[in-house]
Each structure stands twice: as structure tokens, then as C-alpha cells.
Amino acid sequence: MSERIFISPAKYVQGKNVIQNIGGYIKDLGEQTVVIADETVWEIAGNDVVKQVKQENIKAEEVVFNGEASKQEIDRITEIANKANATIVIGVGGGKTLDTAKAVSDELNGYAVIVPTTASTDAPTSALSVVYSDDGVFEGYRFYNKNPNLVVIDTKIVAGAPPRFLASGIADALATWVEARSVIQAGGDTMAGGSTTIAGQAIAEKCEETLFKYAHLAYESVQAKSVTPALESVVEANTLLSGLGFESGGLGAAHAIHNGFTALHGDIHNMTHGEKVAFGTLVQLALEQHDEKEIERYIALYTSLGLPVTLEDIKLKDASRDDIMKVAEAATTEGETIHQAFNITADDVADAIYAADRYAKAYKEKNK
Ligand SMILES: [Zn+2]
Missing domain, CATH: 3.40.50.1970 (Rossmann fold)
Structure with missing residues (x-):
């Protein structure tokens, strides 16, 4: 141990x-x-x-x-x-x-x-x-x-910063508990080089709880360029809770998939870190077993904040299976954090990328 x-x-x-x-x-x-x-x-x-x-x-x-x-x-x-x-x-x-x-x-x-x-x-x-x-x-x-x-x-x-930045931070922070939970379940190591403490776990969980409560209000506050208690809570979640939570809680698939996306050329480079992580988080959720309601809870929050949820949204509508495999290979290279939480291959990741894309498209179709 x-x-x-x-x-x-x-x-x-x-x-x-x-x-x-x-x-x-x-x-x-x-x-x-x-x-x-x-x-x-x-x-x-x-x-x-x-x-x-x-x-x-x-x-x-x-x-x-x-x-x-x-x-x-x-x-x-x-x-x-x-x-x-x-x-x-x-x-x-x-x-x-x-x-x-x-x-x-x-x-x-x-x-x-x-x-x-x-x-x-x-x-x-x-x-x-x-x-x-x-x-x-x-x-x-x-x-x-x-x-x-x-x-x-x-x-x-x-x-005073563009709302897109806050939304990106929310997406980065929403990955925190999803990833920490998977590392804890698999008994993997965190970025701090050991196993997760109770403190690390509690912080990561609280991060997600805070975001589902206040993310939307904070996003609206920034549209009004106003500092509010909701914004203060989300800034703390995005910065302190997410920072401590990912480092001492653990990174899993979402960030590895983000890293995989940087290997591609083209418009995807115009997406922010958080925007790529948003899609990476949906892919991680697709790799795990969750019911429809749980997955849609994330898709709903992302879409309400203008965050990308489909391949088209992250400028990969025309990506070939080869491109997606390139992302999946990069996400599963030796030493990537995905191995702290999953025992999977690049092919599994590619399947989950396509599945996450379909889940989000189906959600959008239903909620048009
Ligand atoms: Zn991040």
C-alpha cells in the first residue's frame, strides 16, 4: 500500500x-x-x-x-x-x-x-x-x-474577463471529482505521488458539489461583470478546490484524453484547456458505467455554459477514425494518468470518444 x-x-x-x-x-x-x-x-x-x-x-x-x-x-x-x-x-x-x-x-x-x-x-x-x-x-x-x-x-x-474563461475553468474543475473518484476506486497514485488522502477526496467531492450549485449563477455574474457570493464560490472551486483536488486527489482519463487532443492539428487548437477537458470528461463517463440521468446531468450543465459536448463542438466533425485513434493512442501512452484509473486500450478510448459524441447529440436532439 x-x-x-x-x-x-x-x-x-x-x-x-x-x-x-x-x-x-x-x-x-x-x-x-x-x-x-x-x-x-x-x-x-x-x-x-x-x-x-x-x-x-x-x-x-x-x-x-x-x-x-x-x-x-x-x-x-x-x-x-x-x-x-x-x-x-x-x-x-x-x-x-x-x-x-x-x-x-x-x-x-x-x-x-x-x-x-x-x-x-x-x-x-x-x-x-x-x-x-x-x-x-x-x-x-x-x-x-x-x-x-x-x-x-x-x-x-x-x-471582468470573458465568460468563456470562467466556463472553461468550470469544465476543468468538473473533471476533478470524476477523475479523483476513478483513481481512488482503482487504487492508483495521484500527481502528488501517493494515494489519495481523506482530505484530497473531500476537497474533490466538494468541488463538484459547489459547481452543480453555483456554476450557472457565477457564469451569469461574469456576464454582468459582477462579483457575487456565487462567483466567489465558483472561483474557489475552479482554483483552490480543483487545484488541490486534481493534484492530491488524482487525474484519470479526462485529462489524458485532453492531452491526446493536442496531438491533432487544426481548429482544435483554438479550444481552451477546459473546453477539451469538458469533452474528455464525457469520454471518461462513457468509459465508466453510469445511467443516462447521471451522464445527462453533466451534458446539461456543459451546454448551459456554452461548453462543447460533441466532436463537432470541438472542431473535429470531419476527423477520421485514424485521427481519433491518434488521440486515443496519445491518451494511452505509457505514463499517462489514464493508467492510474483504467485498464484499457487505445481502441476502448476511441470507442468511448464516439459514444460520448452520440450521447451528447442524442441529448441535444431530445432537448431542442
Ligand atoms: Zn486541467
Whole structure:
């Protein structure tokens, strides 16, 4: 029996306008930061972060992120950070920026401060990054010996982001309990490298419960650019509960299938992480034995949030059986998380992809 392991960031801060206090939270960590954000995010939040940091007499080296969490980009920013003698890496933005910031802080053996500007993925809290090629193809997970030191998420900024981002985060978070449950049932290992704790299980379950209660209200809140208790709960579910829940609860098929999709070319690359995970979750549910009502509960929530549920929705209407097999092969390569939860072949995965597509089409037909 393997050890039970639970890991988490040292501190998590969430609320309206909390970015205005960020200087106070990091002032004891050091004197030189490197701040990473892409061009758009500099305007939305990056400049504010630098202002707050400087108010505490901490220096900031500003870097514009080029858009891909690739080895080349990690090396480029590490060099800039080294030249500036930075000991604190502050990543501001979406999943790929944050994953890059974690990698750079690992290279420097420094502190990682994560400032998500959307609640679109569960990347912020974990001690791992997903690394892609410069063309956006999944290359692998990169594991670190510690989680971020600080995560600061300002819900006012999240409420101002496009609703599609929140919906993507909800989809990513809805996978959490589905995947953790399958790993627990199969006795597999989690991303933290041991078996699931009671805490990890409880967090993953609570994540799903929160989303089925509040996801829709939160989505409407963001349409109105309003911070509400429903939005606060969903931001916590998407970021903290999903982050802890996937890392210490376990990843199964949904994320492996997501990773498989990145192996294809074409319009699918315009889908967000969460959108691909939404379809991956339906495929995992199709691999398991659930009744119609249970599967439709997910399809109903996804469709109400504008999330993709069919192959056509994820721009794969014209995909050949060969393409789908390519996804299935990639999802079942050695070391993929699917093996922590299932004893299956690529052919089984391909069948489930077609089945999930049909289930969703039938649901849409019925609810026209
Ligand atoms: Zn994810």
C-alpha cells in the first residue's frame, strides 16, 4: 500500500481587489522580483502588481510572456531573472503564463507567486507545470519539489474577463471529482505521488458539489461583470478546490484524453484547456458505467455554459477514425494518468470518444 500524500500552496488569498494588497503579502520573501505577464495582461493587472510591489520597496524586472509554456520560453525568462538576481517570480495571467512562472522559479530555486487573472484552469496551486512544444503540442508534466508560496486571485479581475474563461475553468474543475473518484476506486497514485488522502477526496467531492450549485449563477455574474457570493464560490472551486483536488486527489482519463487532443492539428487548437477537458470528461463517463440521468446531468450543465459536448463542438466533425485513434493512442501512452484509473486500450478510448459524441447529440436532439 502506498503512502497517503497531500500537498498544497503555502498561502491562498482570494477576494475583490486583493491585488491592491499583494505588496504586503510578498514583502517578507525578498527584494527582487521578476514579473511575467503577456501583453494584454500587462494592461489588466501586470502594471498594478508592479506598482504595489514597488510601494513596498521591492524591485521588479518586467517580462512580456510570448504565449507558450515551452522549454525555450522557460529558458529565456530564466536568463533574464538570473541577470536581475531575482529570487521571487511573480506570474500574472492564464494557465500557460503561470506554468512558465513556476518553471522559472524552480530553475532559480526561488519563491513562486501566482496571480491568476481568470478562473479558467486549475494550474495556479499545483507543484507541476504542463509543458508544450513551441507549436502547442503536449510534451509532458514537469514536477517541482514545492507548490507556489503564494496564490493571489482578485475576483474583480476575474469578473471582468470573458465568460468563456470562467466556463472553461468550470469544465476543468468538473473533471476533478470524476477523475479523483476513478483513481481512488482503482487504487492508483495521484500527481502528488501517493494515494489519495481523506482530505484530497473531500476537497474533490466538494468541488463538484459547489459547481452543480453555483456554476450557472457565477457564469451569469461574469456576464454582468459582477462579483457575487456565487462567483466567489465558483472561483474557489475552479482554483483552490480543483487545484488541490486534481493534484492530491488524482487525474484519470479526462485529462489524458485532453492531452491526446493536442496531438491533432487544426481548429482544435483554438479550444481552451477546459473546453477539451469538458469533452474528455464525457469520454471518461462513457468509459465508466453510469445511467443516462447521471451522464445527462453533466451534458446539461456543459451546454448551459456554452461548453462543447460533441466532436463537432470541438472542431473535429470531419476527423477520421485514424485521427481519433491518434488521440486515443496519445491518451494511452505509457505514463499517462489514464493508467492510474483504467485498464484499457487505445481502441476502448476511441470507442468511448464516439459514444460520448452520440450521447451528447442524442441529448441535444431530445432537448431542442
Ligand atoms: Zn486541467
